[in-house]
Amino acid sequence: MVKNTLQLCLLWEPLSSLVDRLGAFASTALLLVISWSLSVIFWPTERPNAPVAGYRSMFEPSFLLKARFIRNANKIIGDAYKTMRDRPFVVRRYDLDFVVLPVKYLEEIRLISYKKLSSRGAQVGNLVPDWNGLDGVVNSNLHVEAVRRHLNPDLYKYVDYGYNELAHGWADEVPRTDDWSLTNIEEVMRRLMARITAKIFMGDTASRDPSWINISVGFSVDLFESSFGIKMFPPWTYPFIVWLIPARYRVRRQLAATRQMVDKLLQRLNDAQARRRQGETIDEEDTLLNWMVENGKPWENTVPQMAARLCVLAMASIHTTAATLANVVYELCAHPEWIPVLQEEIDTIAQDLGKPDDNLASEGSTSKQWCERLEKLDSFIMESQRHNPVMILNPQRLATEPIMLSGGVYIPAGTRLAFANHEHHMDPRTHPDPAVFDPLRSYRKRHAAADQRHLHLADQTHPSALSFGYGNQACAGRHFAVAVMKLIMARMLYEFDFRFPEGQGMPENRYVDENVYKDLGARVEMKRRARG
Numbered sequence: 096m097v098k099n100t101l102q103l104c105l106l107w108e109p110l111s112s113l114v115d116r117l118g119a120f121a122s123t124a125l126l127l128v129i130s131w132s133l134s135v136i137f138w139p140t141e142r143p144n145a146p147v148a149g150y151r152s153m154f155e156p157s158f159l160l161k162a163r164f165i166r167n168a169n170k171i172i173g174d175a176y177k178t179m180r181d182r183p184f185v186v187r188r189y190d191l192d193f194v195v196l197p198v199k200y201l202e203e204i205r206l207i208s209y210k211k212l213s214s215r216g217a218q219v220g221n222l223v224p225d226w227n228g229l230d231g232v233v234n235s236n237l238h239v240e241a242v243r244r245h246l247n248p249d250l251y252k253y254v255d256y257g258y259n260e261l262a263h264g265w266a267d268e269v270p271r272t273d274d275w276s277l278t279n280i281e282e283v284m285r286r287l288m289a290r291i292t293a294k295i296f297m298g299d300t301a302s303r304d305p306s307w308i309n310i311s312v313g314f315s316v317d318l319f320e321s322s323f324g325i326k327m328f329p330p331w332t333y334p335f336i337v338w339l340i341p342a343r344y345r346v347r348r349q350l351a352a353t354r355q356m357v358d359k360l361l362q363r364l365n366d367a368q369a370r371r372r373q374g375e376t377i378d379e380e381d382t383l384l385n386w387m388v389e390n391g392k393p394w395e396n397t398v399p400q401m402a403a404r405l406c407v408l409a410m411a412s413i414h415t416t417a418a419t420l421a422n423v424v425y426e427l428c429a430h431p432e433w434i435p436v437l438q439e440e441i442d443t444i445a446q447d448l449g450k451p452d453d454n455l456a457s458e459g460s461t462s463k464q465w466c467e468r469l470e471k472l473d474s475f476i477m478e479s480q481r482h483n484p485v486m487i488l489n490p491q492r493l494a495t496e497p498i499m500l501s502g503g504v505y506i507p508a509g510t511r512l513a514f515a516n517h518e519h520h521m522d523p524r525t526h527p528d529p530a531v532f533d534p535l536r537s538y539r540k541r542h543a544a545a546d547q548r549h550l551h552l553a554d555q556t557h558p559s560a561l562s563f564g565y566g567n568q569a570c571a572g573r574h575f576a577v578a579v580m581k582l583i584m585a586r587m588l589y590e591f592d593f594r595f596p597e598g599q600g601m602p603e604n605r606y607v608d609e610n611v612y613k614d615l616g617a618r619v620e621m622k623r624r625a626r627g
């Protein structure tokens with residue numbers, strides 16, 4: 096350790112003077128060239144026995160293939176799937192190779208212990224946690240446990256807490272417009288989700304604090320940018336290169352601000368516990384943070400670890416849900432004939448249960464009843480997710496030890512496994528007429544037979560529905576996500592009509608590696624519904 100630090104210091108001095116002389120841009124280019132050469136020399140000798148997809152010819156250097164993967168992952172994966180969908184193939188991201196498995200391996204993978212095939216290892220690993228101040232999240236599962244063991248068993252209690260928060264947020268975040276008004280709907284959804292998740296993760300102090308709302312929305316983008324920048328270089332250069340990544344400084348500032356807030360919340364919690372021990376009755380908010388403190392081990396309960404955990408939870412929950420909601424609105428604008436169909440479903444429920452407004456979640460089990468009856472909307476959300484994935488390699492797993500899969504597929508330790516979810520969702524063997532946007536696909540399956548009524552729902556995973564991953568490591572927050580998305584969309588469609596601005600159609604997908612986002616300039620027009 097001491098020897099390594101010494102070597103780094105010896106290297107650092109000449110390197111920093113070189114950076115001074117060359118300037119940041121030329122130094123970065125030089126480091127890239129060096130790192131490419133070294134990665135060719137030190138490419139791991141133990142490789143999975145599967146062909147590498149995407150080379151244009153046998154002469155194309157690997158760094159070009161990896162560079163093309165950044166913007167064209169969909170094409171590389173799509174082309175490979177056409178010819179190799181029934182056998183494993185490899186796609187090459189800058190920092191690592193993915194072994195993409197055929198969907199027939201889903202069940203086999205599901206049955207292998209999470210200790211050997213880890214989703215967290217893959218997802219958190221993508222964030223370069225040790226260099227982004229998230230090391231505490233690597234070895235602890237506390238935040239996942241909080242969602243699984245505390246939130247999920249009492250789902251609608253937390254859905255109500257979260258939705259009630261919109262009594263404070265809706266008027267601020269959603270345009271109240273009687274005339275068609277241009278709106279960045281994804282940003283609106285992000286801010287609504289930031290308030291809802293802040294309420295259940297940390298309580299009022301966070302959900303009413305504009306600086307936390309800004310941090311929780313901005314953190315994911317900065318962390319993504321920082322990780323992307325760092326991963327462009329081989330791990331041995333990280334001690335030097337991380338200082339050249341501007342987004343990493345923003346991540347550090349956001350974590351520092353979160354630590355301050357968590358520190359205050361933990362002091363308040365300690366104080367409440369002390370007073371309770373002395374016999375006082377203290378009313379406390381029921382938050383995931385409080386649950387984590389009560390259930391965490393002492394080493395997990397430090398302020399930096401808790402702050403990192405809350406930022407990671409914000410990252411897992413806000414952008415994914417907001418992007419999915421925005422995609423639902425875009426699909427409605429692209430297929431406007433479905434707006435009245437969904438509005439009719441919502442209006443009928445509203446006649447029985449009351450308007451989906453600020454009071455929706457304050458009347459006992461109303462939000463649960465709403466969610467159960469929003470069947471067409473549920474099916475619409477699923478179809479929209481099928482057409483508009485937020486990731487195109489999902490689920491992902493990190494092999495922590497060597498594994499031999501059936502058919503002699505050898506997976507060395509350290510391998511990333513993934514499934515081509517989007518290609519699989521768009522395969523006619525999975526769904527008939529896959530290119531057709533058919534919002535009642537799942538609804539019809541549910542209503543085809545009595546024993547299917549409780550199946551084909553948006554929060555359920557299935558080999559034909561991988562949007563939330565698959566198996567016992569599938570998205571822990573999916574039940575919460577779907578319930579909240581249904582309630583937000585019910586209120587949106589109860590109150591507003593939507594359309595694309597003149598001349599705009601479905602916003603285009605953009606790709607950064609396996610991540611998908613919609614054109615940042617995408618807008619919709621919305622206006623308050625005229626009621627007769």
Ligand code: HEM
Nearest residue numbers: 214411412415416419490563564565568569570571572576
């Ligand atoms: C539409 C919104 C969402 C999408 C598309 C989504 C997607 C995913 C995916 C694909 C995974 C990996 C699953 C796997 O590897 O099999 C995941 C994991 C996870 N998600 Fe979500 N998610 C969403 C919303 C949420 C929300 C709202 C929360 C929190 C309340 C959440 C919490 C988590 C957690 C804690 C994990 C890690 C699970 C584990 O490691 O066992 N997600 N999510």
